[in-house]
């Protein structure tokens with residue numbers, strides 16, 4: 151007899167493992183199936199995010215930022231270094247340790263919350279009375295009265311140039327480059343491309359980014375994107391916009407990319423390695439969705455309603471495998487909301503207050519609408535900005551690039567969007583998220599006492615700037 155669980159979660163990334171923990175907290179007998187293997191073939195819970203995404207990329211960004219500081223900024227503080235070197239293997243080993251700490255942390259959380267974990271592939275086999283039978287590779291099938299699918303996404307390859315993870319790299323290979331490339335090419339100037347490009351540029355690679363779109367970071371507020379482009383160009387990242395990538399050839403030495411530039415002229419780029427980051431595709435491989443008639447949409451994502459219900463009763467889907475932003479915290483919020491809905495509660499995800507972060511230097515973070523979105527919908531709004539160059543803490547840090555920008559309703563003063571490019575934007579944005587979640591006005595933020603000296607004073611000052619009454623600028 152197959153064991154029956156109240157809730158079976160397929161996928162142990164941020165969407166899946168969080169859904170499983172919340173379901174268990176709510177008293178459901180819960181199982182989670184995940185197939186990711188570590189180098190020794192054991193489980194590596196946490197999905198793309200923990201293994202080849204958010205966590206390892208931030209570990210490498212941290213290492214490379216230290217290197218850049220030591221090479222370029224220590225001298226300003228009177229700190230002299232005779233010799234500076236980078237041991238790439240050691241840097242990668244540290245990254246792997248950070249990943250493992252997170253993998254093991256999730257296994258511990260499963261034990262603590264009594265989530266039964268199956269290491270293997272989960273696939274639908276059939277509909278049974280009161281639930282679904284799920285085959286687990288290498289073991290007995292199990293039955294889930296409710297099933298949450300959280301199978302994530304995979305990197306999209308360029309047509310005709312499959313990933314070999316040696317020369318043509320996805321995010322996976324990009325996080326495992328064992329020796330500093332002299333020349334690195336990047337196709338796509340999105341979040342992942344910019345973060346990976348920054349890591350290797352800081353360590354000394356000559357990095358060229360080819361982007362098909364004519365504008366830089368089209369989803370970001372234009373003023374913020376312009377400021378960021380200026381900073382990245384100054385750092386030495388070569389970013390070419392409006393290009394059309396043609397043939398990509400791997401040769402003995404590296405990779406050659408033929409492309410047409412924005413003026414329509416034929417160009418070629420020869421690099422040691424090429425990272426392709428042109429988006430991600432929802433992953434339903436191996437799920438055997440057909441066995442139960444689970445519906446996919448035209449993009450290959452699992453079709454869900456606003457509350458993550460699929461076309462099948464008792465089957466839900468969350469995270470990268472469904473519509474919406476491919477972000478770990480969006481996946482987590484959906485996981486929690488679904489577990490709570492199964493329990494008859496009112497789980498809710500507010501898509502208007504999901505923060506976005508790009509962990510480059512300067513960091514870029516935003517929540518809510520951009521100025522171009524407000525203009526496009528004809529909204530009456532007020533804007534206020536405050537530059538980090540006028541902030542005492544930023545000066546002390548030696549990190550004064552960028553600004554905080556507030557957008558508020560012209561009549562009610564409700565905050566409609568907050569956009570930051572600058573130091574610790576990833577942390578500063580949390581205040582804006584809280585404010586928007588509570589429908590605060592810019593004056594609310596302007597009247598709150600912020601610690602001095604702190605970068606967060608720039609948030610307060612940008613809020614004051616909405617009413618044209620900054621105190622320090």
Ligand SMILES: Cc1cc2nc3c(=O)[nH]c(=O)nc-3n(C[C@H](O)[C@H](O)[C@H](O)COP(=O)(O)OP(=O)(O)OC[C@H]3O[C@@H](n4cnc5c(N)ncnc54)[C@H](O)[C@@H]3O)c2cc1C
Nearest residue numbers: 161163164165185197198199203272302469470476477478
């Ligand atoms: C380089 C990079 C950097 C990123 N940085 C950030 C960041 O800083 N912040 C952020 O918010 N997001 C970031 N992301 C995006 C983030 O990783 C994803 O949005 C997030 O991982 C999605 O979570 P998920 O649970 O939906 O899917 P995933 O994390 O992809 O997890 C899915 C899991 O399901 C497993 N699985 C799939 N099919 C089956 C099956 N049939 N049976 C069993 N197991 C299965 C997979 O092996 C995997 O473990 C980054 C992504 C990349 C690639």
